[in-house]
Amino acid sequence: MLFDYVFVWHKSFVPLYQAAGHPKVFALPHAVDLNLFTRGDSKTARPLDLGWIGEFGYGHYARRRRIIEPLATRFKMNDFRKRYTKEQLAEVYRQCKIVVNVSRDDFPSEANMRCYEGMAGGALLITGIPTELTEWGFCEGTHFVGWRNEEEIPDLVDYYLRHEKEASEISRAGQELTLSNFTFQCCSDKMTSVLEENPRQFFSPARSWPAADVYLTYLEYYYRYQLLDATLEEFTKLRNASPRAYYRGLPMVLKTIRHVLGRGLF
Numbered sequence: 001m002l003f004d005y006v007f008v009w010h011k012s013f014v015p016l017y018q019a020a021g022h023p024k025v026f027a028l029p030h031a032v033d034l035n036l037f038t039r040g041d042s043k044t045a046r047p048l049d050l051g052w053i054g055e056f057g058y059g060h061y062a063r064r065r066r067i068i069e070p071l072a073t074r075f076k077m078n079d080f081r082k083r084y085t086k087e088q089l090a091e092v093y094r095q096c097k098i099v100v101n102v103s104r105d106d107f108p109s110e111a112n113m114r115c116y117e118g119m120a121g122g123a124l125l126i127t128g129i130p131t132e133l134t135e136w137g138f139c140e141g142t143h144f145v146g147w148r149n150e151e152e153i154p155d156l157v158d159y160y161l162r163h164e165k166e167a168s169e170i171s172r173a174g175q176e177l178t179l180s181n182f183t184f185q186c187c188s189d190k191m192t193s194v195l196e197e198n199p200r201q202f203f204s205p206a207r208s209w210p211a212a213d214v215y216l217t218y219l220e221y222y223y224r225y226q227l228l229d230a231t232l233e234e235f236t237k238l239r240n241a242s243p244r245a246y247y248r249g250l251p252m253v254l255k256t257i258r259h260v261l262g263r264g265l266f
Helices: 011-019 059-074 086-094 113-120 132-136 150-162 164-181 184-197 211-224 228-241 243-264
Strands: 006-008 025-027 048-051 096-101 124-128 145-147
Touching: 006 011, 011 025, 011 132, 048 086, 048 150, 059 096, 059 150, 086 096, 086 113, 096 113, 096 150, 096 164, 113 124, 113 164, 124 150, 124 164, 145 150, 150 164, 211 228, 211 243, 228 243
Parallel strands: 006 025, 048 096, 096 124, 124 145
Antiparallel strands: none
């Protein structure tokens, strides 16, 4: 509500923001940096059966660990526990024949960055069904391969490693669509186009709020992330705007100070 335009990753979120009262909400897909995936020889050898880069450390990735770790014992794979730079990530996916995607446990249909990065690197994407990819124009069997239960994933990998021509046709189609329509550059163009439709017009609902409500909203955000300097600065604005709101914000400031000081002692 503090911003004139809102861009969200997921189409399903757009009506939620609109229902909350924001008039300018737009969906943008996850995308890749075109410059990273057009470097080097696109016909380079692919010595890895599988590629995986991503997070394992949180609770909503239990299924991911359960699937990926056994695959690494059966197929030739990159070091999936390593952290990679953006450049290294693109190079890993260019060396892989297949990328298996496992989305978050709490959002299994998410078409995350790995989907687009894997396809942009020319690997065959095998991802869970249903998937948001279909909302953006990707078709199962044409641009990617879908899995419906985790037990079938090893057999799908094995099948497409043995049927290289079929895998190549799908991966090529996925790569072409990704690099033509799903890049940072495309997202930038869309955002620019949206902004140019209403030059010098402002749509943030918060522009009509009392100043104290705006400061409290920012203060809550800074408190949530324990940003002490920003919290104190926003609290000063709040104190000057409304003594009553000042007392509403005081507990957040005190908790932030206590947290930061406590963190500095250990």
